[in-house]
Amino acid sequence: MPDSRTKIAELLRSTAPGTDxxxxxxxxxxxxxKNVAFIAVxxxxxxxxxxxxxxxxxxxDSLLKKITTGSCIKVEGRLVESLGSxxxxxxxxxxxxxYGTADPETYPLQKKGHTLEFLREIxxxxxxxxxxxxxxxxxxxxxxxxxxxxxDRGFFYLHTxxxxxxxxxxxxxxxxxTTLDLNNxxxxxxxxxxxxxxxxxKPCNLTVSGQLEGELGALALSQIYTFGPTFxxxxxxxxxxLAEFWMIEPEMAFYELEDNMELAEDFLKxxxxxxxxxxxxxxxxxxxxxxxxxxxxxxxxxxxxxVRLDYTEGIEILEKSGEKFxxxxxxxxxxxxxxxxxxxxxxxxxxxILINYPKEIKAFYMKQNEDGKTVRAxxxxxxxxxxxxxxxxxxxxxxxxxxxxxxLGIPQKDIWWYLDTRRWGSAPHSxxxxxxxxxxxxxTGMANIRDVIPFPRTxxxxxx
Amino acid sequence: MPDSRTKIAELLRSTAPGTDxxxxxxxxxxxxxKNVAFIAVxxxxxxxxxxxxxxxxxxxDSLLKKITTGSCIKVEGRLVESLGSxxxxxxxxxxxxxYGTADPETYPLQKKGHTLEFLREIxxxxxxxxxxxxxxxxxxxxxxxxxxxxxDRGFFYLHTxxxxxxxxxxxxxxxxxTTLDLNNxxxxxxxxxxxxxxxxxKPCNLTVSGQLEGELGALALSQIYTFGPTFxxxxxxxxxxLAEFWMIEPEMAFYELEDNMELAEDFLKxxxxxxxxxxxxxxxxxxxxxxxxxxxxxxxxxxxxxVRLDYTEGIEILEKSGEKFxxxxxxxxxxxxxxxxxxxxxxxxxxxILINYPKEIKAFYMKQNEDGKTVRAxxxxxxxxxxxxxxxxxxxxxxxxxxxxxxLGIPQKDIWWYLDTRRWGSAPHSxxxxxxxxxxxxxTGMANIRDVIPFPRTxxxxxx
Numbered sequence: 001m002p003d004s005r006t007k008i009a010e011l012l013r014s015t016a017p018g019t020d021x022x023x024x025x026x027x028x029x030x031x032x033x034k035n036v037a038f039i040a041v042x043x044x045x046x047x048x049x050x051x052x053x054x055x056x057x058x059x060x061d062s063l064l065k066k067i068t069t070g071s072c073i074k075v076e077g078r079l080v081e082s083l084g085s086x087x088x089x090x091x092x093x094x095x096x097x098x099y100g101t102a103d104p105e106t107y108p109l110q111k112k113g114h115t116l117e118f119l120r121e122i123x124x125x126x127x128x129x130x131x132x133x134x135x136x137x138x139x140x141x142x143x144x145x146x147x148x149x150x151x152d153r154g155f156f157y158l159h160t161x162x163x164x165x166x167x168x169x170x171x172x173x174x175x176x177x178t179t180l181d182l183n184n185x186x187x188x189x190x191x192x193x194x195x196x197x198x199x200x201x202k203p204c205n206l207t208v209s210g211q212l213e214g215e216l217g218a219l220a221l222s223q224i225y226t227f228g229p230t231f232x233x234x235x236x237x238x239x240x241x242l243a244e245f246w247m248i249e250p251e252m253a254f255y256e257l258e259d260n261m262e263l264a265e266d267f268l269k270x271x272x273x274x275x276x277x278x279x280x281x282x283x284x285x286x287x288x289x290x291x292x293x294x295x296x297x298x299x300x301x302x303x304x305x306x307v308r309l310d311y312t313e314g315i316e317i318l319e320k321s322g323e324k325f326x327x328x329x330x331x332x333x334x335x336x337x338x339x340x341x342x343x344x345x346x347x348x349x350x351x352x353i354l355i356n357y358p359k360e361i362k363a364f365y366m367k368q369n370e371d372g373k374t375v376r377a378x379x380x381x382x383x384x385x386x387x388x389x390x391x392x393x394x395x396x397x398x399x400x401x402x403x404x405x406x407x408l409g410i411p412q413k414d415i416w417w418y419l420d421t422r423r424w425g426s427a428p429h430s431x432x433x434x435x436x437x438x439x440x441x442x443x444t445g446m447a448n449i450r451d452v453i454p455f456p457r458t459x460x461x462x463x464x
Numbered sequence: 465m466p467d468s469r470t471k472i473a474e475l476l477r478s479t480a481p482g483t484d485x486x487x488x489x490x491x492x493x494x495x496x497x498k499n500v501a502f503i504a505v506x507x508x509x510x511x512x513x514x515x516x517x518x519x520x521x522x523x524x525d526s527l528l529k530k531i532t533t534g535s536c537i538k539v540e541g542r543l544v545e546s547l548g549s550x551x552x553x554x555x556x557x558x559x560x561x562x563y564g565t566a567d568p569e570t571y572p573l574q575k576k577g578h579t580l581e582f583l584r585e586i587x588x589x590x591x592x593x594x595x596x597x598x599x600x601x602x603x604x605x606x607x608x609x610x611x612x613x614x615x616d617r618g619f620f621y622l623h624t625x626x627x628x629x630x631x632x633x634x635x636x637x638x639x640x641x642t643t644l645d646l647n648n649x650x651x652x653x654x655x656x657x658x659x660x661x662x663x664x665x666k667p668c669n670l671t672v673s674g675q676l677e678g679e680l681g682a683l684a685l686s687q688i689y690t691f692g693p694t695f696x697x698x699x700x701x702x703x704x705x706l707a708e709f710w711m712i713e714p715e716m717a718f719y720e721l722e723d724n725m726e727l728a729e730d731f732l733k734x735x736x737x738x739x740x741x742x743x744x745x746x747x748x749x750x751x752x753x754x755x756x757x758x759x760x761x762x763x764x765x766x767x768x769x770x771v772r773l774d775y776t777e778g779i780e781i782l783e784k785s786g787e788k789f790x791x792x793x794x795x796x797x798x799x800x801x802x803x804x805x806x807x808x809x810x811x812x813x814x815x816x817i818l819i820n821y822p823k824e825i826k827a828f829y830m831k832q833n834e835d836g837k838t839v840r841a842x843x844x845x846x847x848x849x850x851x852x853x854x855x856x857x858x859x860x861x862x863x864x865x866x867x868x869x870x871x872l873g874i875p876q877k878d879i880w881w882y883l884d885t886r887r888w889g890s891a892p893h894s895x896x897x898x899x900x901x902x903x904x905x906x907x908t909g910m911a912n913i914r915d916v917i918p919f920p921r922t923x924x925x926x927x928x
Binding site: 043143154163231244396424428460 | 601607646685889
């Protein structure tokens, strides 16, 4: 890499003490006595700090005084074995350059612990903390693993549009996108908004799902996946909702529901195994600080076959459970987190894939079963968080799809292009959606979804 | 992979004729005589088709009749060496299942060639053509190479927000995001839009750049990159503008301008080398169909050191060139494509990195040079397309940055959080932006940016 420093992640793996090194990073703490200063420096490459040992006599007093928590420094020195720092090596400083100070009177991230609520208010600074360094490194690792998984298996990454003129996606409330002047909205003769003057010449929204366009890709390239931002304008101020989040939606021609289940299970296990193998230090830190059962829960998913079960059987189990649920159980119920977690955590003690849901509680595009009542939907249910993946085989028969669209009152003129894919060269196909932040909640053990995305967007909040 | 077929990409690499195979895909052509039918099938995994040979006597007449261009079939048969198909192997069909027909009377993608303009109108079907199959596979490969490049070098993928309450990014006109009812915009007592009732409680827009937030990440994790959608509400109906496009923005603490240049050159060469090595068939197709000099141009970039040159020297060369430019040359000019291409294609015959631009034509956050006139900007200029990357070292000095912000009349209250990064723990840092579709224009040789993104968004157009 161009710049001359060695990353701390690399230094801490080094087996060559005695070499001259250059370290750059931010000071986490400084302690010491009148002879020697111990400066813990972090550069974000790894959760651990490297200890800089500075012989006080060798450095200008005023320089050392300015090296406080949060300041940024460059250190040239010698990498030596460490006896006391808790790390195998430390750096004996020869030269120190101060890049940027951090006045202890004003800098908010002093050594003391901070609540996650406080850190959320200063989201622009929280990547400098251990917790958010760990979360963001894991977020990166998971994003990379997703691309690697699909690339290695011949899936093509398809960028579906964010701005959409279609409102048939039906997955939730939408944000409108406009260039009209809200102080002076142009009206037509009928007194309605004159969308001919808007940028796209019609009302447009931010997408709630790339699936419909994803299917267009799959029915040409066989296997595609999306990985992009998705939006919901729902006024839900909860630890599980964001107005802007990232979603992964693979879509595969020639996959039936069984293939879809196999892919979903293999995919999730791959991602979690990748985290266990590549993010061990960050996971250990988060487990220690926030969630003692985190590693156990991750291994639980990797090591168990997922149970595959009909919705109808799931309902029977819940009815016979003798549990008192907040939402009473009966066939037709849209399962709540309490039901999902009962099946996973108490009954099967394994992840569960529930299939063949009542058509009334699922989307119009799902493949209809022969029974006339259920569709080939699948939800993957996980411990602690409930549904982590939702998917289905898609209805590939044009007549059946049209009939369902009409039944639900969706105007065919809004999705003529989607219907056309069943008109010409239709094929059995399937897909699913994984909410990226939902995955990260599971992998990091964090409890609030606002803590697994760098800059959360929620009702009344779009800071930084 | 779960489903039982073998991909055509794999079959065509096969050195084991004689094995039983299952092929699934879309019919490109059917020809033959009364004894034998030759069916060319494509599944999107590769640009080439596999030839299916069907002994007419073995199949139902009505089945064979329905197998027309665009229909989707499953073929079970034997992989055999091919004498005539132009491919090493073909499939001797034993069973054929018809998944979906494509009525020749209505299906738009018949065998004859289609203009790119026509295909743009049916963007929902064009991934089924050779051209867009090739473009989308290359698009995937480039996206993957970008993630791999950064992951392998310890950069972290940072998801910067799409919806932003900040309008200080200054890179262009913005789309507004709202949940207010445009037919009935609520007003406050002063008669202005009552944004307290809007979703975020204030006016919000779609981002034009993730850079400012990217810097927050770099000043914590050292090296980050963004790769996400970006928006411009500019009414530009040209072959080079999109309202929604994807951008890559790496940002690196401790990088000075020279490091930034090295990274940009290494990065671009890596991506183009990756395309040459991994997309050879698709590139060969595009070169043959659209741009005979494509491969030569790609190799030209990989094989040449980029020239590094001061803007001021560039201006001198242009002034001395004796060329008659549409935009007359003088110091202070914001270079146009004609000037950039002159330097690259005619004067140096190499890619050029132009640095140290006049501060008046560059953004507020660029590091100011000692001369008081120029900033540490860099633009990477390529043959055929001109500027492919724009970047700079960032101004890390709080006082200088504030002075420039004030000079330009940007309200400090809009970017207090950005300024704060220079207040605490500031460090030299740099970054750049690469428009993904700009890269794809270069790599694919396509001439219109609407042909390198699956679903283009442009003025008055947001279809599918």
